[in-house]
Amino acid sequence: MGDEIVISWKLAAGIANNQCLKCYFDMRKTILGLKEKYQSKYQVIPDFKAGLHYGKVIAGEIGIIKRDITFSGDVLNTAARIQSKCNEYRVKILSSDELLQKLSYDNQYKRTQIGDIELRGKETKVPLSTLEIMDHN
16 A cells, blocks of 8 residues: 555645646757757758656666666556657657646647547557647747
């Protein structure tokens, strides 16, 4: 029972104030704010895509001489499979509807449902949506 309480607390902290969405959109905003700098110095503007999901993750320490932290679990594979669909649907962010049901994003983000999508390695289709930040100007 103690593990379930820790997991519930960590999930609550992770989704509080839509932190997962804010992180994505804040990084995108920062990069766009520095686009001239990137363009002049590197002749390219960084870009990225995100796949969002939630669930249990196993963390472990590996290595003897050089120690490293590793994470594993079905949720990481699912998030990676979700992210891999971004190009197919021509979007920068995709999320499982399962995660979005836990968030309260109504006034901040516009959600567009993609549908039930087959993901490699999954027995059942996963409902996915994309989001964009609402412009309140």
